[in-house]
Amino acid sequence: MQEPHPVGWSFLHFLEEMTMTLIEQPSVTVMQIEASTVRYLNQYRCPYCQNEWEDVWDCGCNDRCPDCNKEIEPYDSALIEGESAETELPVEEPASANVTAAGVNRLFIVSYEIDxxxxxxxxxxxxxxxxxxxxxxxxxxxxxxxxxxxxxxxxxxxxxxVEGESLAWECVAVAQLPEPDHSVRQLKKEQATMQVCRGLVEAYKQGEANGGIIDWEDLDQLIPLALQALGKPVLDIQS
Structure with a gap:
């Protein structure tokens, strides 16, 4: 014989009690903690053109001279604290904490490697x-x-x-975005160089059309690009 339910019991009341019990239980969420990666500040001096520069790598590796493209060994390599990666560890938090963390945007470095x-x-x-x-x-x-x-x-x-190469993706959360490395700086120099060349050709064409007179303003606007291509600081040019 089945035991009778208490007086006033209802299935709706039972569901309400179970719901409140589940809400009050602590839930397991994800807490991001920062773990420092090993990085090195490498100092370079090119014996061919006497150019000096520094760059951050994950080891004391060689680098190419930004001016003459020679492969140069670092004369000094100092261990520094690099960008912060994030490691996921479970931690108990109230269920309400999950609501605020879901819509927060964070910074990531997304990379891929290919053979x-x-x-x-x-x-x-x-x-x-x-x-x-x-x-x-x-x-x-x-x-x-x-x-x-x-x-x-x-x-x-x-x-x-390489034929049949493997494509590997990596995504790392960081506290702040790093500065572009040598490869990006070199790419920007090459792009600036091409802009200067196009500008000089266009200024020459305009000079021919104007009876051999070249407008200095057409050349002045190329100076910042030329300095960028040379890796020099952009100065104020007085016309």
């Missing part, structure tokens, strides 16, 4: 295959294989994706 082959071709004059390769290897070790000289002209410097 590629770097192919460089130069011209060499030698009396044998072995001698030609030896000359090219020596130029590579000396960092002069990219100089594009009459004795060793540069024919190609290309990056090709």
């Amino acid at each position: 590629y082959v770097h192919r460089v071709s130069v011209g060499v004059t030698a009396d044998s295959l072995e001698a030609a390769q030896q000359l090219a290897e020596q130029a590579f070790n000396d960092g002069t294989i990219w100089d594009d000289t009459a004795a060793m002209p540069l024919f190609s410097d290309e990056y090709h994706e």
Whole structure:
């Protein structure tokens, strides 16, 4: 025989009690804690053009000179605290805390890696295959294989994706976005160089159309771009 329900009991009342019990239970959410990654501030000095610069890497690695593109070893490498990554650990919090955290935007660094082959071709004059390769290897070790000289002209410097390459994505939460590294700065220099070249050609065309008179304003606006291409600070140019 089934035991009778208490007086005043109803199924709706039962659901209400169960709901309140679940709300009062603590829930497990995610707390982000910062874990520092190892980073190094590397100092470089180019023996070829005497250029000096610094860059942040995850090791004391070589870097290419921003001016002459030679591969240079760091003369000093100091351990610093790098960007902050975030590690997820479970922690008990009230259920209401989940509501406010859901809509908060955070900063992320999203990267991808892909396999590629770097192919460089130069011209060499030698009396044998072995001698030609030896000359090219020596130029590579000396960092002069990219100089594009009459004795060793540069024919190609290309990056090709490997057939069947693996594409790997990585996403890391950070407290703040880092400064662009050398590769981005070099890309911006090259873009500024092309803008200066186009501007000079256009100014020359305008000068021809004006009877050989070039407007200085057409040239003045190219000076900041030229300084950016050279990696120099932009100065106020007085016309």
